[in-house]
Amino acid sequence: MLPLINIVFLLLIFFMLTAQFIAVDPFDVTVPASDLEASPGPQGFVIAISQDGRMALDGNVVDEAFVLKTLAAEVEGGFAPSIWIQADEQTEAVEIVAFLEQLNRIGVAGVSLLTVEPEGGEAP
Numbered sequence: 001m002l003p004l005i006n007i008v009f010l011l012l013i014f015f016m017l018t019a020q021f022i023a024v025d026p027f028d029v030t031v032p033a034s035d036l037e038a039s040p041g042p043q044g045f046v047i048a049i050s051q052d053g054r055m056a057l058d059g060n061v062v063d064e065a066f067v068l069k070t071l072a073a074e075v076e077g078g079f080a081p082s083i084w085i086q087a088d089e090q091t092e093a094v095e096i097v098a099f100l101e102q103l104n105r106i107g108v109a110g111v112s113l114l115t116v117e118p119e120g121g122e123a124p
Helices: 004-018 064-076 093-105
Strands: 045-049 055-057 060-062 083-087 111-113
Touching (some): 045 064, 045 093, 055 064
Antiparallel strands (some): 045 055
């Protein structure tokens, strides 16, 4: 018969190995709702844009120039990165469009906007 501490230890190891750790966003972003088909998930770079214009690249708060410089280096290296933009629903569309134009200028083509499924199944 195994002592109880061994069983607890085995359970602890099991839960540690099977746990899924989630990435914490550097700032609060409320993603807009959309009734389009869901994507399998981000593959590539995720750029979060807050309501006040702050940016984060893959969870690290950076400025816009750093984001553009990083992506330009990827494009120049022959890699066509997939870009996922997670913009707050209160972010001005003009700011997002201006950023998309800058991405286009450096040669980034594959850009997608992340949204969430609306409650009740209908877009607002």
